[in-house]
Amino acid sequence: MRGTLLVPAGLLCVVACHLGPRFAQFGPAHAPEGVRVEASVASSSAPRARTDVDGELLEVREEGLLVLGVLVEVREEGRKQVRMQPSDGRKRVVLVPFNGIQKARFEGTGRRCELRDGIVPTAGVRQRLRLVSRFPQGLAPDLLRRLLEIQGQAEIQRVGP
Numbered sequence: 001m002r003g004t005l006l007v008p009a010g011l012l013c014v015v016a017c018h019l020g021p022r023f024a025q026f027g028p029a030h031a032p033e034g035v036r037v038e039a040s041v042a043s044s045s046a047p048r049a050r051t052d053v054d055g056e057l058l059e060v061r062e063e064g065l066l067v068l069g070v071l072v073e074v075r076e077e078g079r080k081q082v083r084m085q086p087s088d089g090r091k092r093v094v095l096v097p098f099n100g101i102q103k104a105r106f107e108g109t110g111r112r113c114e115l116r117d118g119i120v121p122t123a124g125v126r127q128r129l130r131l132v133s134r135f136p137q138g139l140a141p142d143l144l145r146r147l148l149e150i151q152g153q154a155e156i157q158r159v160g161p
Helices: 002-023 123-131 141-150
Strands: 036-042 049-060 064-077 080-084 092-097 101-106
Touching: 036 064, 049 092, 049 123, 092 101, 092 141
Parallel strands: none
Antiparallel strands: 036 049, 036 101, 049 064, 064 080, 064 092
């Protein structure tokens, strides 16, 4: 009896050792932060402009992504793209609506989680992104209020359309 239990237990250890190290390089698995996101969002005010958002994924909502990051305005002037650096460089809590995202990449998630061309992601992709956000269960209203206060904001800033 004892010998029959050792074989399955040994196999389980071998499989666990093979699968475990795969996640050793995935940053959000070792820290309380959400995954880093880089997104380009269509501008609502100028046809040949966009806003680049670079920061931490806080929460995935039905309408878009809640990100704590730095915003940079980018305008096309002829064949050149001119990046307008923010004057203070401070991070902002922003809502990035899915329908305004031209392109979004999430560190360590691969191509299957990339967003493009204002297409709303499937429920499966939203769930994968939710799991790598800082608040996969959702950001409680009191925590959101405190986070906004810390950033010097009265409300969430919406980026794009």
